[in-house]
Amino acid sequence: MDKERLQDELRIFRDRNFLRQKLRSSLTVYVLLALSYLLILILFAVSLSRVSVLSSQLTKMHNELKRNHSSNDFKLFPCGPEAREWEYFSGKCYYFSLRETSWQRAKVLCEEVHSRLAIINSHAQQNFIMYRTRNQRFWIGLSDENSEGEWKWIDGSDSTTGFTYWKEGEPNNSGQNEDCAHVWTYGEWNDVRCTYECYYICEKPAPPL
Numbered sequence: 001m002d003k004e005r006l007q008d009e010l011r012i013f014r015d016r017n018f019l020r021q022k023l024r025s026s027l028t029v030y031v032l033l034a035l036s037y038l039l040i041l042i043l044f045a046v047s048l049s050r051v052s053v054l055s056s057q058l059t060k061m062h063n064e065l066k067r068n069h070s071s072n073d074f075k076l077f078p079c080g081p082e083a084r085e086w087e088y089f090s091g092k093c094y095y096f097s098l099r100e101t102s103w104q105r106a107k108v109l110c111e112e113v114h115s116r117l118a119i120i121n122s123h124a125q126q127n128f129i130m131y132r133t134r135n136q137r138f139w140i141g142l143s144d145e146n147s148e149g150e151w152k153w154i155d156g157s158d159s160t161t162g163f164t165y166w167k168e169g170e171p172n173n174s175g176q177n178e179d180c181a182h183v184w185t186y187g188e189w190n191d192v193r194c195t196y197e198c199y200y201i202c203e204k205p206a207p208p209l
């Protein structure tokens with residue numbers, strides 16, 4: 001009888017002990033689980049802040065690169081990367097028209113885009129224009145309409161004292177009616193009546209870099 005009670009008590013004690021142990025071990029598991037969650041959360045927060053810092057740095061770099069790009073574009077195309085029709089040569093921007101018109105109309109059309117008919121005063125510039133015009137006829141800013149035989153550039157300067165590139169035998173004032181000048185074959189200059197219709201060259205200073 002006593003022995004049985006003892007055994008019973010022993011069993012209860014064991015059970016209780018077992019329960020306590022079980023409880024303790026599951027508590028440990030929960031604590032560990034909570035800790036690992038916390039750790040994951042911390043890691044996530046840290047990596048998130050890292051990513052945001054990195055992305056802001058990337059954005060900054062990207063913007064800088066873009067700025068560098070556009071400033072390089074500007075160096076490569078001083079007449080404007082978007083403006084295909086204006087070409088750069090030696091500090092100036094040139095427009096070679098795609099339409100033919102009279103000298104007076106060409107003068108106005110150049111003024112409308114804040115430029116003027118081209119003034120040629122160097123061999124280098126003459127060469128550039130010759131290669132670009134390819135034997136086609138293009139008005140330049142030269143005329144003797146005010147006083148026959150006194151060829152003046154559109155800015156009022158005298159053409160006879162500076163650089164000239166007249167075709168041989170020109171200007172000939174054919175029919176006493178040729179007062180405007182264009183470039184012709186090999187880029188050579190010829191006088192022709194001002195109402196003649198041909199292409200034209202506008203010129204303006206390149207914007208400052």
Ligand SMILES: *[C@@H]1O[C@H](CO)[C@@H](O)[C@H](O)[C@H]1NC(C)=O
Nearest residue numbers: 061062063064065066067068
């Ligand atoms: C942009 O150009 C500047 C100087 O020209 C240079 O110091 C900088 O590293 C360049 N930035 C990038 C992102 O290439």
Ligand SMILES: *[C@@H]1O[C@H](CO)[C@@H](O)[C@H](O)[C@H]1NC(C)=O
Nearest residue numbers: 169172173174178190191192
């Ligand atoms: C005078 O110039 C015109 C072109 O403007 C040309 O057609 C003509 O043949 C020239 N006349 C003479 C006599 O050289």
Ligand SMILES: [Ca+2]
Nearest residue numbers: 144173178179
């Ligand atoms: Ca003339």
Ligand SMILES: [Ca+2]
Nearest residue numbers: 172190191192
């Ligand atoms: Ca002529």
